[in-house]
Structures are given as structure tokens and as C-alpha cells.
Amino acid sequence: MHAVATPTASLSILVPRTLLPTEGDELVLASQEQRVGNTTELFNVFQELAATRAATFVMHNNDVSYDGDLDDDSTLQLLSISPEPESHLPLIEARPAMSYFDWAGVIREVGHAMLHEHFLGTPEELARIFSEAVREVSTIAAAGFKGEAVPLLTVKLEEGVAKISFLGIWLADGPSIEEVRRTIPGASWQESTGLGQSSCILLDAAEVEGRGLKEAVLSAAMLAMVFGTATSAQAADPITRPTNSRLASFFGGDTRPGDALPVKSQKLVQDAPRVYKEVMARQHSDLRIVIVIGQQRAYMLKDGAIAFETPISSGRGPRMTKRGTFTITEKIRSGKISTIYKCPLPGWMRIGDLPIGMHEGELPGYPASHGCVRMPIESAHFIFDNAPRGTTVQIVDNWTPPTANAGTVIASN
Numbered sequence: 001m002h003a004v005a006t007p008t009a010s011l012s013i014l015v016p017r018t019l020l021p022t023e024g025d026e027l028v029l030a031s032q033e034q035r036v037g038n039t040t041e042l043f044n045v046f047q048e049l050a051a052t053r054a055a056t057f058v059m060h061n062n063d064v065s066y067d068g069d070l071d072d073d074s075t076l077q078l079l080s081i082s083p084e085p086e087s088h089l090p091l092i093e094a095r096p097a098m099s100y101f102d103w104a105g106v107i108r109e110v111g112h113a114m115l116h117e118h119f120l121g122t123p124e125e126l127a128r129i130f131s132e133a134v135r136e137v138s139t140i141a142a143a144g145f146k147g148e149a150v151p152l153l154t155v156k157l158e159e160g161v162a163k164i165s166f167l168g169i170w171l172a173d174g175p176s177i178e179e180v181r182r183t184i185p186g187a188s189w190q191e192s193t194g195l196g197q198s199s200c201i202l203l204d205a206a207e208v209e210g211r212g213l214k215e216a217v218l219s220a221a222m223l224a225m226v227f228g229t230a231t232s233a234q235a236a237d238p239i240t241r242p243t244n245s246r247l248a249s250f251f252g253g254d255t256r257p258g259d260a261l262p263v264k265s266q267k268l269v270q271d272a273p274r275v276y277k278e279v280m281a282r283q284h285s286d287l288r289i290v291i292v293i294g295q296q297r298a299y300m301l302k303d304g305a306i307a308f309e310t311p312i313s314s315g316r317g318p319r320m321t322k323r324g325t326f327t328i329t330e331k332i333r334s335g336k337i338s339t340i341y342k343c344p345l346p347g348w349m350r351i352g353d354l355p356i357g358m359h360e361g362e363l364p365g366y367p368a369s370h371g372c373v374r375m376p377i378e379s380a381h382f383i384f385d386n387a388p389r390g391t392t393v394q395i396v397d398n399w400t401p402p403t404a405n406a407g408t409v410i411a412s413n
Contacts, residue, residue, distance in 0.1 A: 009176070010082035011042045012147060014099055015168035016073045019053045020340065022319060022371030024348070025355035027092065027339040035088040039176040042081050045090045046167075051154055054165035059126040061160070062114045070103040072317030076141060076168065094341040101141045101166075109133035126162040127155050138169045147171030261310070265377045269365040270296060270311035273379045279307040280386075288392040289328075289358075289383065291373055292399045293321060296366065298358070298375065299401060300383060306401060308386070310379035313363045315356070315371040321395055322371070326352030328391045333384060345372075347380025351393050358383065358393075 021027050031045040055068025078095035113119060113129040134151045142149035150170035156163040258274035284302035291298045293314050300308040315321040330350035336359070338345055345359040351373070361374025368374075373395075375383075 009036075009038050009042060010080060011039065011046060011176075012145075012171040013046060013079045013081070013152070013168045014076040014142060014145070014171065015050060015079045016054075016101070016166065017075045017077045017098075017370070018055070018068065018072050018317060018319065019050045019167070020077065020079070020094060020319075020370060022315070022355050023338045023341055023343075023345065023359075023361075023369060024350065024357045024372055025339060032090055032092075034090075036083050036090050037088060039179050042083075042090065043180075045081055045092070046079075046152075049092065050152075050167045051165070054154065054167055057130065057162075057164045057166075059110075059123075059130065059162045059164065061121040064107065064110060069317060070107075073166070074101050074103055076101055078145075079168070092340050097145070099141045099145070101169075102137050105137050106130070106133045109136070123157040123160065123162040127157060127164060130162070130164055131155075134166065142169050142171060145171050147173055148177065150177070258306075258309075261308075261378055261382065263376045263378050265360070266362065268311060268363060268376070270363060273310040273376065273382070274306075274308065275382070276305070276307050279305045282307075286392075287387065288394060289387060290399060291321070291358075291393065291395045292397075292401075293323070293367070293395065294398040298373065298379075298383075300387065304402065308379075308382060309401070310375050310383075311363055311365075313361065313365075313369055313374040314367045315369050316367040319370045320367070321356065321369075321373060322354060323395050323397065324352075326354070326393045326395070328358075328387060328389050328393060329353065330357070331384060331389060333381075341370075346377055347375075347384045349380075349384060349387070351395075 027049075029045065029048045031048045034041075036042050036045065055066060055073060058065045058067075076099045078097040078099075080091075080093045080095055082091050082093075083089065084091045110129055110133050113133075114121070119125070131151070131153060134153065135149075138149045138151040148171070150172045152167040152170055154165040154167060258276045261273035261275050263272060279302050282302055282305075286301075286303050288301050289298060290301060291312065291314070296312055296314065298310050298312050299306055328349045329352060330348070332345075332348040334344075334346055336345040336348035337343070345357070345361075348357050348359045350357040354371075356371040356373070358373045358375060358380060360377035360380045361369065361372070363374060363376065
């Protein structure tokens with residue numbers, strides 16, 4: 001690889017999925033309007049995207065607290081940031097490759113260090129043992145990916161307290177690492193209080209073994225880099241999926257009344273979409289969509305009777321689909337592209353003023369999106385064609401659907 005200051009520079013980072021926007025979010029960053037050409041400039045873009053979204057570990061003496069959800073933050077997704085070929089403006093793309101971060105292993109190692117007879121509990125020591133534990137787990141999480149595992153942490157040291165956030169794992173190459181070393185001015189660990197929120201920690205393998213820490217300034221946020229072990233080859237998705245038998249017991253067999261809507265776009269593990277032609281033919285005064293998160297199913301009702309129903313996949317974890325009553329405010333049949341994930345969103349129907357909508361997407365049989373309501377393309381087009389703008393959309397946790405062609409039933413939270 002030649003000089004990294006050319007527009008060919010790029011970043012590949014495994015980031016917690018909780019740091020990524022929802023599929024329909026129109027991502028707007030100040031750094032997106034600035035030309036980028038080297039690794040340091042690309043990191044400025046990443047910091048603006050990730051630093052304010054990350055959950056924080058608060059460490060004090062022998063206590064560790066966390067304001068996020070470690071289960072949700074354990075899933076990492078590959079993010080690519082590079083200059084666009086012609087404009088040289090930053091291009092942010094989410095890749096399908098994923099990995100798993102063992103936070104239980106990190107907490108276990110930190111706990112063992114805290115029990116050591118020589119443990120002092122200073123903020124500097126807390127930050128050091130946490131960084132070392134994250135480095136070890138990051139090497140495992142990045143196994144199978146091309147590049148050197150470099151954990152990215154924001155670190156803030158206060159009186160008696162260390163506050164640390166995990167931003168992801170940089171899959172770095174040698175020239176990029178050397179560029180960062182050249183462009184970031186150094187300072188001592190003890191000077192960290194004077195550097196404030198502009199400080200960052202750089203550790204290489206020798207420094208992790210106890211030869212010292214060096215502080216540095218990078219942009220307007222703290223960035224901790226712990227240099228780990230290089231790996232190669234392409235990664236597979238290690239996330240465990242529910243089996244079909246488990247899904248069948250959860251959702252039941254495909255025994256619903258009505259006419260099944262043929263789905264050829266994907267193989268479903270949930271009940272197929274259903275059309276109730278008699279209800280569809282009725283005149284109506286009230287048309288609404290009811291999205292039931294607990295059932296992973298959406299219903300189109302005419303005057304309270306089911307006219308159409310479809311399996312869905314809603315938001316997962318902290319990107320859980322928002323509950324409430326909204327309306328369809330925007331409809332784009334084709335051509336809608338996710339800002340960050342760069343994937344098409346056919347049959348896009350925006351829900352209220354939210355950065356989420358109903359659209360075509362993969363249905364694994366459980367909540368898996370970043371907030372949007374996925375459904376088969378056949379279902380998305382059916383609702384698109386039969387539900388105009390202004391149609392009420394209710395998103396609820398649980399709801400008991402009426403029997404086919406039953407009387408008016410109002411969904412409630």
C-alpha cells in the first residue's frame with residue numbers, strides 16, 4: 001500500500017450495532033461535508049458518528065457500572081469509511097459481516113485485577129486494566145478479519161473515577177498505524193488531567209506488558225487505541241440463529257384462515273401473509289395498520305376487521321421499534337436507499353416523523369432490524385398499494401387479533 005494520505009485510505013471498524021443509526025435515518029454529520037484523504041481525517045468522521053452514541057463504563061475503586069446493555073452491545077457489525085472516488089467526501093457503509101464481543105470475559109479479567117493485593121484503584125490503574133482486558137477480547141472478536149485488532153475507547157479520568165466507552169475495533173493495516181503514530185502528538189499518562197476530553201491513549205504490545213503509557217491529542221474526542229495481534233482471512237457470521245423448530249413452537253404452524261399471499265422473494269420461517277378478500281372488498285370508514293411486536297406480525301384493518309396480515313421483523317435491543325400511534329407520512333415505491341447501510345428499501349413507508357418505516361427486508365423470524373419494520377416485498381407492495389398517506393399506524397407490544405371478519409376491535413398498548 002502506498003502513501004495513506006491519498007484518497008485510497010479507508011477504515012474498517014467492527015462497531016457495536018447499538019452505535020449505528022436506524023435503517024431509515026438520514027445521517028447528517030458535519031464531517032460529511034469535509035473532504036477526507038487520510039486515516040486521521042477518516043477517524044474524525046468515525047468519532048463524530050460513534051462517540052456521542054456509546055454507552056459508558058464508570059469505574060470507581062472496586063465498583064464497575066454500565067449505562068448500556070452488555071448483551072445488546074456484544075454484537076459487532078463491520079463498518080467501512082472511505083473517501084468517495086470523485087468528491088473525496090466520506091462514504092459510510094455498513095457491511096453484512098458481524099462478530100461477537102465477550103464482555104463477560106472483560107468484566108471477569110477486570111474483577112480478577114481488582115482483587116489483586118497490589119491493586120490501588122486509581123483512575124489511571126482502572127483505565128489500564130480495562131484497556132488490557134479489552135485488548136485481549138478484541139483479538140478474539142477480530143479473528144478471521146483482515147487487519148490488526150485495535151480497540152477504540154473513549155477515556156475520561158476524573159477524581160477517583162475512570163469513565164470509559166467502547167467504540168469498536170479498528171481492523172488496521174501497518175501503514176495506517178504508522179500514519180496515526182506520526183500525526184498524533186504524544187504526552188505522558190500523568191498529564192491526562194490537563195488534556196481533558198481531547199486526550200487519547202495509545203498502547204502497543206510492549207506497553208501493555210508494563211513499559212508505560214503515552215497520551216496524545218486527536219481531534220475533539222478521546223480515542224484509545226490498543227494494538228493487538230494481526231489476523232487474516234474473511235470472517236463468517238458467528239451469531240447463533242434460532243432453529244426452525246423453536247420458531248415453529250413460538251409462532252405456531254401456518255394454519256390461519258384467509259388466502260395466503262404467495263411469497264417468492266424469500267423463504268419464510270413465520271406464517272405466510274394472508275389476504276381476507278371479503279374484507280378487502282368492503283367499503284370502510286377506518287383504515288389502520290397495527291404492528292404487534294410480540295407476535296412479529298402486522299395487520300391491516302378495515303373498520304376493525306382484518307383485511308391483510310403479514311410477518312415482520314422489528315427493531316432489536318436498543319434500536320427497538322418505537323411504540324405509539326402514528327401515520328404514514330412518506331411513500332417511495334422504489335429508489336429509497338438507506339443512508340448508512342447503502343441498501344435499497346423497496347416499498348418504503350415512513351412512520352410518522354421517525355427515521356424508520358415499513359419496507360422490504362429479510363425476515364429471520366425474530367426482531368433483527370435497526371428500528372424499521374421489515375416485511376416480504378410482496379407484503380410491502382400490498383400495503384403500499386392499499387394504504388395511502390395519512391393511514392394510522394399503531395405499534396403495540398401485544399394484541400389479540402379478532403377472528404376473521406369479526407366486529408370492530410381496537411388495538412391497545
